[in-house]
Amino acid sequence: MKENFVRRAGRPRPVAVAPPRPAPPEPAALAAKVRTMTPSMTRSMQRVAETVASDPAGCAALTVTGLAERTGTSEATVVRTARMLGYPGYRDLRLALAGLAAQQASGAAPAVTADISVDDPLSEVVAKLTQDERQTLTDTAGALDLAQLEATVSALATARRVDVYGIGASSLVAQDLAQKLLRIGLVAHAHADPHLAVTGAVQLRAGDVAVAITHSGRTVDVIEPLQAAFDHGATTVAITGRPDGEVTQYADHVLTTSTARESELRPAAMSSRTSQLLVIDCLFIGVAQRTYETAAPALHASYEALAHRHSPRDR
Numbered sequence: 001m002k003e004n005f006v007r008r009a010g011r012p013r014p015v016a017v018a019p020p021r022p023a024p025p026e027p028a029a030l031a032a033k034v035r036t037m038t039p040s041m042t043r044s045m046q047r048v049a050e051t052v053a054s055d056p057a058g059c060a061a062l063t064v065t066g067l068a069e070r071t072g073t074s075e076a077t078v079v080r081t082a083r084m085l086g087y088p089g090y091r092d093l094r095l096a097l098a099g100l101a102a103q104q105a106s107g108a109a110p111a112v113t114a115d116i117s118v119d120d121p122l123s124e125v126v127a128k129l130t131q132d133e134r135q136t137l138t139d140t141a142g143a144l145d146l147a148q149l150e151a152t153v154s155a156l157a158t159a160r161r162v163d164v165y166g167i168g169a170s171s172l173v174a175q176d177l178a179q180k181l182l183r184i185g186l187v188a189h190a191h192a193d194p195h196l197a198v199t200g201a202v203q204l205r206a207g208d209v210a211v212a213i214t215h216s217g218r219t220v221d222v223i224e225p226l227q228a229a230f231d232h233g234a235t236t237v238a239i240t241g242r243p244d245g246e247v248t249q250y251a252d253h254v255l256t257t258s259t260a261r262e263s264e265l266r267p268a269a270m271s272s273r274t275s276q277l278l279v280i281d282c283l284f285i286g287v288a289q290r291t292y293e294t295a296a297p298a299l300h301a302s303y304e305a306l307a308h309r310h311s312p313r314d315r
Helices: 027-040 043-054 056-060 064-071 075-084 090-106 122-143 146-157 169-183 194-201 220-231 246-250 268-290 292-309
Strands: 162-166 188-191 209-214 235-240 253-256
Touching: 027 043, 027 090, 043 056, 043 064, 043 075, 056 090, 064 075, 075 090, 122 268, 146 235, 146 253, 146 268, 162 169, 162 194, 162 220, 169 188, 169 209, 169 268, 169 292, 188 194, 194 220, 209 220, 209 246, 220 235, 220 246, 235 246, 235 268, 268 292
Parallel strands: 162 188, 162 209, 209 235, 235 253
Antiparallel strands: none
C-alpha cells in the first residue's frame, strides 16, 4: 500500500484524534499478547517478546540494559517492544513480568482469559465476561467522536449505494450493517471477498458510501477497496480500534472502537466485535431516524415478508 496517495481536490483527509491510551494488559494476558503482536514485529523485537514470555521470572529481575544484552538487542528495542505490547515503558512491562512470575510460582490455575481461570465455575465465567463486555461498551462510547458519527449518519442516510468491507470476525459485523440498511430500504452490500470488494469499489462515485471495518487498522484486504472507493469519489468511513492505522489514510470519517484486552481464548478479533456492533447499531438507529418516513414502511414490509417463516403456517 502506498503511503503517498492522491487526495481528492478540495477534500483533505481528516485528522483522527486518538482516544485515551488503554490500560496495560494484565500479567496473565502477556503470553497471548506476544502471540498476537509478534508477526508484526521486527526480528529483534520478536527476540525480546519471546524471551520475556518464556521466562517472566528471569526477565523481571533484569534492567533494561540486562534484557537488551540477554536478547542481543538494544535498550531502545526493548522499550519499543514493551510499548508495542501495550505497556507505557519497560518499568511497566517488568512489573507485569513480576506479577506473572508470582502467579506461576503460586501454582494458581492458569488463565484462559485475562481474568478467568481454568477452574472457574460457569457462574463466574458469566459474571466476568458480562463485566468485560460492559467495560468494552463503556470505553467505546467514551471514545466515540460524535461529530464523526453524525457526519457518517448523514452520508449513509442520503447514499445512493453503500458498500461495507470486513474480513474474518469483522466480516460478520459488515454483514450486520448491510442487512440492517437493506431492511430500511437502502441499497447496501457487504463484501468479504477482497476481489469482489475492489471490483465493487471502483464502481462507486460521489454520493456513494464505503465503510471499512478493521480492528487493527492495517488489514490489506479492507484497505485496498476503501482506497479505491476514496479515489473514485465515494465518501469513506473507517471503523477501527487503531485511529493511527493505515486504513484512516483513506477515510473521510473515522469511528474508533475500544481496544479491548486480549487473551489466549478471547483474542482481539472476538472482543473487538462487541464494540464494533455498538457503533453499527448507533449508525443504524441514526439513519433510521433521519429516514423514518421511508424506513418505517420498509422495515414493516420486511417483517411482513418474513413473518410466515417465524410462525406455523395455516394448514
